[in-house]
Amino acid sequence: MGRRPAAPLRLRAGDREVLEAVAGGADPPAARRARILLAASDGVSNTEIAESLGASRQSILKWRGRYVAEGVDCLRDRPRPGRPRALDPAEVVAQTLRAPSSAEASNGRWSTRTLAATLGVSSATVARAWTQYGLAPSEAGGIELDTRPIAILRPGRILGLLVAAPVGLVAFAEAERGTYRHTAGESASRQGAGRIGLGAAREVAAELATARAHEERNGVADPSVEDVAVFLEHAREYGAQVIGTGVGISEHGEAATVDTFSEWRRTVETLALAAAVAGDVEGLRSLRDRLRAFSSSEGTVTWYDGSVSIARPTRVTMRDVATAAGVSIKTVSNGLTGAKRVAPETQRRIDQAVRELGYQVNTAARQLRTGRHGALVLAVPELRLSYFAELAEQIIDEAERRHLNVLVQTTRGDLERELRVIDSARRRADGLIIAAQALNHDTLSRLTTTGPLVMLGEAVQGIGVDQITISNADAATTAMDHLLESGRRRVVMLGIAARAVAEARVRGCRSSADRHGVDLDPALMLPATMWRRDEGERALLELLDRGVPFDAVVGFNDELALGAQHALLARGVDIPKDVAVIGFDNSYDAVYSTxxxxxxxxxxxxxxxxxxxxxxxxxxxxxxxxAPTQIIAPHRLIVRGSTS
Structure with a gap:
């Protein structure tokens, strides 16, 4: 009697996709095991599988049993008895750059123990390799490099290199996720980009050391500011991460830095291993050849990945702009940066020359040369409020005319966030413009900032910073005068809050009411913590429900006023016949509301x-x-249908 066919192997959920991937992979032992399990799951008999794959029937039974016990983890070679094998530190780094499976590391991050178990080496071997390359594991196959700030590295490509010890710059771009992740079941000896990729990475490291020795023997001039600036511009254009060392590099906000050239060279070796893991062998060989050619030449090594079309552009210079505009280079500089005012006609000629020549301010070079960033920080409580959104647009447009970038931050009116923005702006920008809500006199008087800080909002006396405001009290008086002069007497003040702007607007409303002989009813002073439409609507609906009579509403911003207007219309109140409504800020929505x-x-x-x-x-x-400057900007009343 023949053997009874074995029942089809039942695969766990999701395992078929893994087995199919491994079966078509580059690891022959793992691929063969995967094909055994796939055939068994399709109901093929053990004898037929053995005959088709040239294996013994006992072997088929063994892998079926291993799968039942271990799942797809059975595809990996088990650790062999005896002393753990020695492993090149580069191979340890390469494996660190591969995201672990949940079976290998449940938290998604390698440890010395879990990586050692996967590689079949000791934990000490892994720890020594990490120390040698100055790294620590991060999540999902990333590694943390010992840079300032910490750079997170994943497999990718080296796009550019500038070498002129003690100055060094390297540009690296991360590969798309999923293009380099290994499938379960690859044997440890075949993980990484393979021997060819690791070999290419080692050759780059060797040539980099040779290039350094050549520099020490022959001497190489420092790279120019323009060389560094162009390199950084290329890196920015391609979204590359830059790591550098040397004089001037540490001051540049776009580059992570290390202290010494030796540390930087070690970092480049790590990046080369990450490129090997991503399979960029050709890019590594191109870099190797450029470094090799340098050993018999003079000058700075500047290399860009040949497969990425990066060419040094023919740059329009400030001198070209000055010639076209018929002015000096210094005048062009003043016109572009706003450092000094130039005559309107001269500014017009400069702007025209900039447009016609396509001149772009080299912000990287300017920062390296002057220590200025070419950017300012604008901090506002939130951008959902139309006032701050429109103010931000105006400031961005004004900065653009001066060839400055604007970094916009939101603070939610939180004191800690406002203080963090002030501290951050010192390092990232040439100045800070902040619409602060939580900063008070005591906090502001203790600030020790030495750079430009401009406060927007209600003026705070006795602090050493520049301030710009409208006179909120006078503006509120204007609004209340308009209502009272039209015969309104029961006026709601919507937006009572413990902040300087709200308190100033209350004072202005009271001043107008006193002059008109009108008593303000405390029942009509409605609080609103957040000056948003939903708050305005909620406050008015509650007031209507209480049955308190009123004939006008002053919303302390347009958002509150529009929310109040929505509540009134929903209850059938005629605007402005029954109730007049006025706001602050003259937002776009105020123009187009009904x-x-x-x-x-x-x-x-x-x-x-x-x-x-x-x-x-x-x-x-x-x-x-x-001495600090205080500027009071003008305001005016725009009358629309909500009051007349």
């Missing part, structure tokens, strides 16, 4: 121009030693 919202319009253009000017003119006007 009816149009009467609003106090601050001069956004004046505020933006003054704020950016205070930042850019700060050094020329004496820096931190000069």
């Amino acid at each position: 009816p149009g919202l009467t609003s106090i319009a601050p001069a956004f253009d004046v505020i933006a121009h003054a704020a950016v000017s205070l930042v850019t003119e700060f050094p020329a006007k004496g820096g931190p030693t000069r």
Whole structure:
């Protein structure tokens, strides 16, 4: 009697996809085992599988049994008895760059113990390799490099290299996720990019050491500011991460840095291993050849990946702009940076020359040369409020005219976030413009900032920073005068809060009411912590439910006023016949609401121009030693259908 066919092997959920991937992979032993299990799951008899794959029937039974006990983890070679095998530290790093499976590391991060078990080596071997390359494991196959700030590295490509010891720059771009992750069942000896990739990475390391020795023997001139700036521009264009060392590099905010050239060279070796894991053998060989050619030449090594079309452009210089505009280079510089005011006609000629020649300010070179970033930070409580969104647009436009970038931060009106933004701006930008809500007199008076800091909002007396505001009390008086002069007497003040702007607007409303002989009812003073539409709507609905009579609403911003208007219309209240509504900020929504919202319009253009000017003119006007400036921007009343 023949043997009874074995029942089809039942695969765990998701295992078929893994087995199919391994069966077509580059690891022959693991692929053969995967094909055995796939055939067994399809109901092929053990004898037929053995005959088709040239294996013994006993072997087929063994792998079926191993799968039942271990799942797809059975595809890996088990650790062999005896002393753990020795392993090249580069291979340890290569394996560290591969994301572990859940079976290998349940938290998604290698440890010395889990990686050692996977590689079949001791934990000490793994620890020594990590120390040698100055790294620590991160999540999902990443590694943390010992740089400032810490750089997280994953498999990818080296896109560029600039070598002129003690200055060094390397640009690296991460590969797309999923293009290099290994499948379960690859044997440890075949993980990584393979021997060819690791060999190419080792050759890059060797040639880099040779190039360093050549420099020490023959001497190489420091790279120019322009060389460094162009390199950084290329890296930025291709979204590459830059790691550097040397004079001037540590001051550049775009590059992570290490202290010495030796540390930087070790970092490049690690990047080469990451490129090997990603399979970029050709790129590594191209870099190797460029370094090899350097050993018989003079000058700075500057290399870009030949498979990425990066060419040094023919740059339009500031001298070209000056010639076209018929002015000096210094005048062009003043016109572009706003460091000094130039005549309107001269500014027009400079701007025209910039447009016609396609000139772009080399911000990287300017920072390296002057220590300035070419950027300012704008911090506002939130961008959902139309006032801050429109103010941000005006400031960004004003900064653009001066060829400055603007980094926008939101603080939610939180004191800790406002203080963090102030501290961060010192390192990242040439100045800070902040619409602060939580900073008070005590906090501001203790600030020790030495760079430009411009406060927007209600003026705070006795602090040593520049301030720009509208007179909130006067603006509120204007709004209340408009309502009272039209015969309104029961006026709601919507937006009572413990902040300087709200308190100033209350004072302005009271001043107007006193002059008109009108008593303000405390029941009509409605609090609102967040000046948003939902708060305005909620407050008015509650007031209507209480049955308190009123004939006008002053919303302390347009958002509150529009929310109040929505609540009134929903309850069938006629605007403005029964209740008039007025807001602050003159937002776009105020223009297009139905009816149009009467609003106090601050001069956004004046505020933006003054704020950016205070930042850019700060050094020329004496820096931190000069007396602080206080500017009051004008406002006006825009009357629409909500009040007339």
